[in-house]
Amino acid sequence: MKKVFIICMFVFMGTVSLSAQQLTRFAVVDLPKVYTAFFRDSRAVREFEERSARVQTEIEKMTREIQELQSRRADAVLEGDQSVALRLENEIYRKSEFLREYFTTKTAELEDQKKRLSQSSAFLEQVYGEIRFIAESEGYSMVLNLKESTGILWYSPTVDITDKLIQNLLDKSRR
Numbered sequence: 001m002k003k004v005f006i007i008c009m010f011v012f013m014g015t016v017s018l019s020a021q022q023l024t025r026f027a028v029v030d031l032p033k034v035y036t037a038f039f040r041d042s043r044a045v046r047e048f049e050e051r052s053a054r055v056q057t058e059i060e061k062m063t064r065e066i067q068e069l070q071s072r073r074a075d076a077v078l079e080g081d082q083s084v085a086l087r088l089e090n091e092i093y094r095k096s097e098f099l100r101e102y103f104t105t106k107t108a109e110l111e112d113q114k115k116r117l118s119q120s121s122a123f124l125e126q127v128y129g130e131i132r133f134i135a136e137s138e139g140y141s142m143v144l145n146l147k148e149s150t151g152i153l154w155y156s157p158t159v160d161i162t163d164k165l166i167q168n169l170l171d172k173s174r175r
Helices: 002-023 033-037 043-077 080-116 121-138 160-175
Strands: 027-028 143-144
Touching: 002 033, 027 121, 033 160, 043 080, 043 121, 080 121, 121 160
Parallel strands: 027 143
Antiparallel strands: none
């Protein structure tokens, strides 16, 4: 009787262990990577990239102006012209502050625009449908967004289904 009970316990524990392993199978997806790869040629993305390039060009222009002012200030200090050096130092400060605010504002605007683009309903419906298909066909219980899940400290590349998702989306868009 004891042997039968012990054997039943081992079988039960084995069954519970196997089912627990199936419940904890998960995958990760890098949604921004999917978005970039899948919608790279869309008009909205091209406009975003053009705007991003314009902002970067403006930042570089302002940075060069500040560097030029710093060079002129150094020359004024070497020549002993303190009034010019002080005036240039004030101008450098104002332009540096403006650049810092411009950078912060434009970066936030671009991130917001990128987020809105990647969260359009048509895009999300298509991506989530394909994620569901991959997860169900490969036995994943859970799929996490790699970039927005701060709880993921480490993951094995074997659970990253991003490339498979991109390939499936591209294959379906060509049909």
